[in-house]
């Protein structure tokens with residue numbers, strides 16, 4: 001039986017969005033939703049955006065609010081969370097999302113896009129942020145999708 005799957009992603013410059021759309025094509029009957037933040041939550045400059053995110057991670061600033069339609073996470077067997085790697089962390093809207101998912105009982109996995117570094121750090125920070133949730137896998141791009149949907 002196919003797992004009922006939701007793909008949720010945050011994308012700052014479009015690569016993760018593209019990957020999420022590809023994954024949505026690869027999974028039968030999946031739903032796809034983008035996580036949005038306020039226009040001024042980050043900067044158009046990558047380095048300034050990185051500084052804002054690090055301030056949030058270090059506790060100097062609140063994590064960003066996210067705009068997400070009313071979703072009952074427990075309607076899904078599997079939720080795939082897509083994010084770019086930001087200094088070895090998931091993008092900080094993912095922290096807000098995972099906090100909002102704390103009552104989710106199903107399976108959770110994460111796909112990420114990156115420029116090629118800090119993958120191990122991403123994996124360990126995602127697990128930390130998803131503490132208490134049932135994380136079944138974390139992988140780059142769509143490399144592990146077949147295993148996750150089994």
Ligand SMILES: Cc1cc2nc3c(=O)[nH]c(=O)nc-3n(C[C@H](O)[C@H](O)[C@H](O)COP(=O)(O)O)c2cc1C
Nearest residue numbers: 011012013014015016084087088113114115116117
């Ligand atoms: C704030 C910021 C921090 C980043 N940090 C990393 C990093 O640590 N390692 C890496 O490989 N790429 C890093 N990147 C590059 C992105 O992870 C990569 O370009 C990603 O595919 C962008 O996805 P998006 O277009 O969906 O935002 C960073 C990009 C930004 C904007």
